[in-house]
Amino acid sequence: MKNKLIRLAKPLTFIACLILLWQILYWLKIWPKWLFPSPADVWLTLVKGFANHTFIWGILISLKRIFIGFGVSIIIGTLLGFLIAKIKLLRETVDPIILGLQTLPSICWLPLALLWFGLNEKAIIFVVLMGTVLSLTISVKGAVLNIPPILINAGKMLGADGLNLYRYILIPAILPSYLTGLKHGWSFAWRSLMSGEMLFISVGLGQLLMFGRELNDMAQVMAVMLVIIVIGVIFDQLIFGKIEKNLRAKWGL
Amino acid sequence: MKLQINNINKSFAGSNNGQSAVEALKNVNLTVAEGEFVCLVGPSGCGKSTLLNIIAGLTAASSGQIDCSGRLGFMFQEPTLFPWLKVKDNIGFGLKILKRSKEKINEVVDYFLELTHLSNFKEAYPHELSGGMKQRVALARTLALKPDILLMDEPFAALDAQTREMLYKELQEIWQFSKKTVIFVTHNVREAVVLGDRVLVFTARPGQIKKEFKINLPRPRDINDIEVTKISNAINQELKTEVAEAVKELEHYEK
Ligand SMILES: Nc1ncnc2c1ncn2[C@@H]1O[C@H](COP(=O)(O)OP(=O)(O)OP(=O)(O)O)[C@@H](O)[C@H]1O
Numbered sequence: 001m002k003n004k005l006i007r008l009a010k011p012l013t014f015i016a017c018l019i020l021l022w023q024i025l026y027w028l029k030i031w032p033k034w035l036f037p038s039p040a041d042v043w044l045t046l047v048k049g050f051a052n053h054t055f056i057w058g059i060l061i062s063l064k065r066i067f068i069g070f071g072v073s074i075i076i077g078t079l080l081g082f083l084i085a086k087i088k089l090l091r092e093t094v095d096p097i098i099l100g101l102q103t104l105p106s107i108c109w110l111p112l113a114l115l116w117f118g119l120n121e122k123a124i125i126f127v128v129l130m131g132t133v134l135s136l137t138i139s140v141k142g143a144v145l146n147i148p149p150i151l152i153n154a155g156k157m158l159g160a161d162g163l164n165l166y167r168y169i170l171i172p173a174i175l176p177s178y179l180t181g182l183k184h185g186w187s188f189a190w191r192s193l194m195s196g197e198m199l200f201i202s203v204g205l206g207q208l209l210m211f212g213r214e215l216n217d218m219a220q221v222m223a224v225m226l227v228i229i230v231i232g233v234i235f236d237q238l239i240f241g242k243i244e245k246n247l248r249a250k251w252g253l
Numbered sequence: 254m255k256l257q258i259n260n261i262n263k264s265f266a267g268s269n270n271g272q273s274a275v276e277a278l279k280n281v282n283l284t285v286a287e288g289e290f291v292c293l294v295g296p297s298g299c300g301k302s303t304l305l306n307i308i309a310g311l312t313a314a315s316s317g318q319i320d321c322s323g324r325l326g327f328m329f330q331e332p333t334l335f336p337w338l339k340v341k342d343n344i345g346f347g348l349k350i351l352k353r354s355k356e357k358i359n360e361v362v363d364y365f366l367e368l369t370h371l372s373n374f375k376e377a378y379p380h381e382l383s384g385g386m387k388q389r390v391a392l393a394r395t396l397a398l399k400p401d402i403l404l405m406d407e408p409f410a411a412l413d414a415q416t417r418e419m420l421y422k423e424l425q426e427i428w429q430f431s432k433k434t435v436i437f438v439t440h441n442v443r444e445a446v447v448l449g450d451r452v453l454v455f456t457a458r459p460g461q462i463k464k465e466f467k468i469n470l471p472r473p474r475d476i477n478d479i480e481v482t483k484i485s486n487a488i489n490q491e492l493k494t495e496v497a498e499a500v501k502e503l504e505h506y507e508k
């Protein structure tokens with residue numbers, strides 16, 4: 001506990017300094033107040049947003065979308081990754097296409113999604129899916145191809161074949177890179193979702209951000225940005241980061 | 254369990270940068286009796302690992318056949334412990350796949366932990382072990398499935414002399430009371446003489462059996478024993494010309 005506090009002391013002090021700097025810049029009145037709110041303004045907007053539940057709903061709706069989009073991506077990406085790694089024909093046909101599509105920023109799928117699904121949830125989830133599934137596929141494929149053949153042979157000699165080989169060797173063997181892939185996938189999904197939500201009318205954090213702009217309410221813009229950052233950090237560092245770190249320690253990586 | 258190898262040939266297709274095919278094994282014939290300990294020595298790259306892989310069914314031979322009934326165990330040249338499993342789960346891996354009961358698995362695992370002097374490391378992960386301990390776990394993991402034939406590919410090559418000698422002793426004891434058929438590949442001629450009933454010398458690539466030495470010394474044998482030294486010298490003499498051959502070929506390859 002004490003160690004943790006000491007470890008956190010540096011970044012926390014640094015953040016405090018940044019806020020102080022922010023406050024000083026605000027006092028210097030270089031920019032007009034409506035373009036550059038004070039830390040206190042942003043804090044009050046945050047408190048208000050949570051008190052009147054708009055932020056809470058925004059968060060919940062955005063999280064629901066990302067869970068669905070990311071969840072479906074995990075299933076499709078993992079299966080596709082394994083298939084491409086294991087079937088040479090797919091490696092020669094599907095793989096190059098996936099590598100090509102992956103270069104397309106996910107928000108470019110939005111017009112297509114709007115035409116296919118209309119202005120609704122499905123369109124935005126589709127954008128999240130397209131932003132995530134390809135990178136997951138590529139990382140699972142890479143992880144499977146990178147399993148040392150000798151480990152697979154060792155498994156075979158100990159009687160693992162067919163499905164057992166997947167269950168007891170291939171899947172555990174890719175776990176560290178899989179988790180890294182999931183972590184990246186999550187951040188792709190989060191970015192795709194935010195850009196999607198900003199571009200078309202839909203409740204959610206992205207829209208709250210756009211509202212701030214439309215109302216010329218810089219404090220709201222900054223408050224929502226803070227919420228988006230905090231959620232990103234929670235998932236990236238605290239959830240995926242922690243699991244990944246524990247696993248790597250266990251493996252001695 | 255008897256093992257018969259008839260006329261095995263193996264060539265690897267050349268890689269795509271215009272290399273010609275590599276002939277790894279040529280007309281290998283070998284009969285190993287039940288309970289026999291056979292050692293293979295030969296220059297690097299002569300096809301010893303390839304032969305074991307073919308016996309194990311991990312590589313297909315280009316021609317020839319293998320006759321063997323019974324369960325095979327394989328200890329590989331490279332470390333192959335599963336990094337995601339604790340020592341005890343590595344040892345119990347094969348039994349788990351066979352869906353043995355938890356109690357049964359624990360019993361067998363404990364027995365082999367004891368046998369390989371690893372009881373204190375039961376709960377450790379492979380990366381927490383020294384090289385010698387890892388190889389002992391690998392040995393225990395292979396033995397836990399009670400294989401009839403044990404294929405060992407330079408299992409102790411990466412270890413220091415002291416650890417190695419200790420493992421020779423352990424392996425000899427295990428072999429003497431379990432009476433397994435063993436095929437043991439090594440670069441170390443003395444190691445071969447200490448462990449084997451027979452030592453087979455391979456030629457440079459393509460590997461063929463060049464000469465066979467029967468070792469009729471009483472067990473357990475000591476690596477510093479004068480008789481062991483004598484036989485080792487004779488085998489080394491035989492090997493020297495082949496190693497020179499292999500080196501020549503490598504130099505040629507580099508150009
Ligand atoms: N998968 C493969 N593809 C192509 N060539 C291979 C392959 N495996 C082995 N070879 C070649 O076959 C020959 C024999 O290799 P092998 O690994 O059996 O040698 P070895 O006798 O075990 O050598 P060492 O004592 O160094 O382990 C080598 O020339 C090697 O380059």
Ligand SMILES: [Mg+2]
Pocket residue numbers: 301302303330406
């Ligand atoms: Mg070898």
